[in-house]
Amino acid sequence: MKKGNTKPVLTGASLGLSGGLILFFSELLAIYAHTEIDVRTYVFFLLLFLVTGTLGGALLGIFLNFLRNKFSSTKIVAENANFFPASFLASIYFLYGFYYINQILTPGMGMVQPVSLAANLLFAIFILVMFLVASGYPSSSKGAVRTFVESSLLPLGLLVALNVRLFIWQPPQTQTRELFFGVLGFGLAGVLGILISRTAAKLLANRPAFSLIFNGVLTLFALYAFSLSGPPSASSFQIHPPANLTMMHPPNPKNVIWIVMDTARRDQISAYGGEPDRTPKIDAFAEGALVMNRAISSAPWTIPSHASMFTGMFPSKHGADRNVPGGKFTNPLVSENLTIAEILQSYGYDTACMAANVAGLSRNFGFDQGFNYYFDARPIAYYLLFGRVLVSLPQKFKANLLRLNEISLSSEINGIVFDWLKQRNPDVPFFLFINYMEPHDGVEYIPEPFYSMSGFKKSEYDRVMENLDQTKVVHFQQEVTPEQQEMFVKLLARRVYFLDYHIGKLLNKLREMELFDEALIIITSDHGDLNGEHHSFGHNTDLYNELIWVPLMVRYPGASKVGFSDQAVQNIDIMPEILNCLGIEIPQEVQGQPFEEVNHDIIAELFEQKKAQALLNPERYYRDLRAIYTKVNDDTLKYIWCSNGHDEMFDMLTDQNELNNIVPLKPEVVKHLEKRLDDWLKSFKPIGSDESGKMKFTKEVEERLRSLGYLK
Numbered sequence: 001m002k003k004g005n006t007k008p009v010l011t012g013a014s015l016g017l018s019g020g021l022i023l024f025f026s027e028l029l030a031i032y033a034h035t036e037i038d039v040r041t042y043v044f045f046l047l048l049f050l051v052t053g054t055l056g057g058a059l060l061g062i063f064l065n066f067l068r069n070k071f072s073s074t075k076i077v078a079e080n081a082n083f084f085p086a087s088f089l090a091s092i093y094f095l096y097g098f099y100y101i102n103q104i105l106t107p108g109m110g111m112v113q114p115v116s117l118a119a120n121l122l123f124a125i126f127i128l129v130m131f132l133v134a135s136g137y138p139s140s141s142k143g144a145v146r147t148f149v150e151s152s153l154l155p156l157g158l159l160v161a162l163n164v165r166l167f168i169w170q171p172p173q174t175q176t177r178e179l180f181f182g183v184l185g186f187g188l189a190g191v192l193g194i195l196i197s198r199t200a201a202k203l204l205a206n207r208p209a210f211s212l213i214f215n216g217v218l219t220l221f222a223l224y225a226f227s228l229s230g231p232p233s234a235s236s237f238q239i240h241p242p243a244n245l246t247m248m249h250p251p252n253p254k255n256v257i258w259i260v261m262d263t264a265r266r267d268q269i270s271a272y273g274g275e276p277d278r279t280p281k282i283d284a285f286a287e288g289a290l291v292m293n294r295a296i297s298s299a300p301w302t303i304p305s306h307a308s309m310f311t312g313m314f315p316s317k318h319g320a321d322r323n324v325p326g327g328k329f330t331n332p333l334v335s336e337n338l339t340i341a342e343i344l345q346s347y348g349y350d351t352a353c354m355a356a357n358v359a360g361l362s363r364n365f366g367f368d369q370g371f372n373y374y375f376d377a378r379p380i381a382y383y384l385l386f387g388r389v390l391v392s393l394p395q396k397f398k399a400n401l402l403r404l405n406e407i408s409l410s411s412e413i414n415g416i417v418f419d420w421l422k423q424r425n426p427d428v429p430f431f432l433f434i435n436y437m438e439p440h441d442g443v444e445y446i447p448e449p450f451y452s453m454s455g456f457k458k459s460e461y462d463r464v465m466e467n468l469d470q471t472k473v474v475h476f477q478q479e480v481t482p483e484q485q486e487m488f489v490k491l492l493a494r495r496v497y498f499l500d501y502h503i504g505k506l507l508n509k510l511r512e513m514e515l516f517d518e519a520l521i522i523i524t525s526d527h528g529d530l531n532g533e534h535h536s537f538g539h540n541t542d543l544y545n546e547l548i549w550v551p552l553m554v555r556y557p558g559a560s561k562v563g564f565s566d567q568a569v570q571n572i573d574i575m576p577e578i579l580n581c582l583g584i585e586i587p588q589e590v591q592g593q594p595f596e597e598v599n600h601d602i603i604a605e606l607f608e609q610k611k612a613q614a615l616l617n618p619e620r621y622y623r624d625l626r627a628i629y630t631k632v633n634d635d636t637l638k639y640i641w642c643s644n645g646h647d648e649m650f651d652m653l654t655d656q657n658e659l660n661n662i663v664p665l666k667p668e669v670v671k672h673l674e675k676r677l678d679d680w681l682k683s684f685k686p687i688g689s690d691e692s693g694k695m696k697f698t699k700e701v702e703e704r705l706r707s708l709g710y711l712k
Contacts, residue, residue, distance in 0.1 A: 016057015126187025
């Protein structure tokens with residue numbers, strides 16, 4: 001290194017390091033109250049800020065030194081002691097704002113598009129003004145670093161706070177108005193911040209330490225105020241209803257809150273015979289609700305099950321299950337389907353969905369139909385300045401070293417829910433759909449004391465599971481030991497308890513807002529999960545009871561119906577049950593029925609899945625399945641038709657664990673039930689077409705699916 005470059009490199013590295021620390025702690029303070037992030041992830045981000053800040057600062061120092069030598073006759077360069085601090089502030093501010101303007105506010109637009117060019121040019125003008133104001137900042141006798149820190153705290157803090165509160169979770173359909181509002185906000189925050197800092201420095205010129213303290217306190221106050229004002233970017237998920245929507249008035253306009261505990265097994269809920277005291281909040285809710293003891297999901301995984309709940313139809317009819325020719329992953333819920341959100345929207349309801357399952361319930365799969373508000377963002381860590389780095393990291397590194405969650409926890413989702421409830425119009429009835437994800441894969445971290453509950457220790461878990469080979473298990477070459485089964489239970493129990501605790505907080509919030517007593521509230525699951533039972537793992541491989549026999553409890557307004565019911569129902573019946581309670585006519589296309597009227601066949605479906613756990617044994621899992629629960633003569637049976645000929649049938653009175661296949665003992669019954677399934681399939685016409693079912697399979701969609709185990 002040339003001797004003349006040593007000081008600029010060291011100065012630049014120091015300034016870059018300082019800027020990295022300011023940005024890191026600003027992001028930390030802005031998000032801390034609204035997110036659950038393990039300290040290891042924060043340390044990882046801190047290291048990234050330190051390394052990139054130091055190296056980037058050193059390079060910028062060399063460049064600025066070159067400019068100073070090249071334009072030595074220019075007064076603003078040669079004679080200004082603040083040239084380095086002002087240049088670093090302008091550069092860091094520009095790079096941070098430039099990233100979010102082009103990655104968040106104009107995704108996919110391209111920097112050369114006129115709107116994008118205009119936005120970046122406007123932002124560059126603000127940066128130039130900031131540089132000129134910062135150049136006149138009273139110089140500190142303690143050097144460039146002190147001047148930089150003192151002058152940069154407030155503008156950088158305001159930039160981060162504004163970005164986190166209003167733009168960091170911006171969904172992809174950003175309008176030009178939001179874009180320029182963001183640019184103006186970024187620009188004005190910088191100019192205002194540096195003007196206040198410079199004014200304070202001049203007024204406190206005789207007490208320079210007070211100037212630094214003043215700017216620091218003001219920055220902390222700004223970050224705290226923005227944080228208190230609500231969760232990050234909550235309002236940005238608002239969707240404007242169709243302009244031509246004709247509003248009708250519901251005869252019985254009760255508020256509807258529908259909670260889905262994604263992947264929660266029935267035996268994880270204490271009210272259904274699970275471990276005592278694991279779900280005390282849900283159990284208390286069940287005491288004032290109608291608890292359905294025989295509720296069957298139409299499908300064993302997220303997309304078709306939620307589509308069935310939204311439409312009241314089986315997967316073969318709504319179509320959001322099987323892959324289309326030339327498509328990827330699975331069909332979306334096509335627009336030809338009529339969802340409960342669309343129906344209630346047409347009756348004047350304010351409709352909102354907060355989905356923790358950012359893969360299966362991504363708006364890319366069509367689930368936002370009929371919602372005025374649809375939250376489907378990944379955890380906030382992915383949207384921080386270095387969040388994109390997380391996407392490219394190996395899954396094991398993120399899970400084991402960073403303990404990084406791939407989904408938002410129920411505590412984080414509740415923050416979005418509470419903010420929406422606070423801002424909604426109290427004179428308008430609402431439909432609120434909430435998807436929580438704690439029982440699903442993708443949760444690596446929950447805060448203490450929940451993390452260590454049920455005696456869970458990560459080191460013990462790793463020891464017990466060290467020799468478990470899932471590939472061998474699904475090929476029937478290895479058994480899951482009782483100790484391993486117990487460890488699966490411990491792993492999930494603490495997450496279910498955490499979920500139960502925050503469902504309790506949601507219910508308490510509804511009580512505080514006087515929304516609980518007269519609302520229709522549903523708590524259910526979309527499907528279960530396998531942890532080695534039947535030599536299978538996950539949930540998109542089979543139709544066994546652990547996967548499709550789900551919890552379902554409904555609290556009616558005024559607790560008008562309570563107790564346990566043995567009426568066989570399905571998740572396709574929830575939608576017509578809600579409409580029936582509200583006095584709204586049930587569309588003819590709906591296959592479900594109100595609970596007391598259910599007489600349809602109890603059927604579940606799974607179409608061939610060439611992904612996730614199915615890849616462990618293609619010969620076994622690459623097939624279609626249909627299950628039917630029914631009585632034949634005096635037998636209560638469950639028959640599972642399999643497209644590869646490996647049919648199964650179980651006696652539901654004596655073998656609910658489905659261990660003894662009785663297909664060979666009852667060939668005539670098998671023929672009868674196979675024909676019954678064929679006749680059922682011919683009794684309706686599927687919605688939409690192959691062409692209407694194609695979706696845009698973006699890299700972002702693929703990343704989300706892969707992070708939650710849907711793709712390998």
